[in-house]
Amino acid sequence: MSQTTAVPAGTDPRPRVVVRGDDAVVAGVRCTECGHPVAFVRPRCPACRGPVEPAEFGPAGTAWSSTVVRIPVPGREPPYALAYLDLDDGPRVLAHLPGDRAVPVGTRLRLTAPDEAGDLTAEEA
Numbered sequence: 349m350s351q352t353t354a355v356p357a358g359t360d361p362r363p364r365v366v367v368r369g370d371d372a373v374v375a376g377v378r379c380t381e382c383g384h385p386v387a388f389v390r391p392r393c394p395a396c397r398g399p400v401e402p403a404e405f406g407p408a409g410t411a412w413s414s415t416v417v418r419i420p421v422p423g424r425e426p427p428y429a430l431a432y433l434d435l436d437d438g439p440r441v442l443a444h445l446p447g448d449r450a451v452p453v454g455t456r457l458r459l460t461a462p463d464e465a466g467d468l469t470a471e472e473a
């Protein structure tokens with residue numbers, strides 16, 4: 349079954365990050381039926397359509413994949429590194445890494461405060 353999620357115009361599609369001191373966590377929801385974690389606030393679970401409750405995820409996680417981007421995009425000077433990280437007991441999120449070096453799969457990472465562009469960021473734990 350395929351599902352599409354419409355993002356209303358003018359809505360920031362990135363996960364909402366809450367910063368407390370040195371810790372940054374993603375504010376999303378978790379399904380109360382199946383436990384599925386979601387990095388975004390949604391009214392129902394995207395996996396089983398069950399009810400959800402607010403949940404915070406992170407700051408720690410493990411790199412699922414990482415790469416270096418070498419093509420220019422508006423507002424970003426290449427090269428720069430990105431990683432998908434699986435937050436501990438939480439969802440998979442995309443985050444910028446410092447510098448221009450990808451990390452090996454399985455590297456322990458922690459979320460840091462979003463950058464000036466508002467993007468998620470992470471560093472090696």
Ligand SMILES: [Zn+2]
Binds near residue numbers: 380384394395396397
């Ligand atoms: Zn569910």
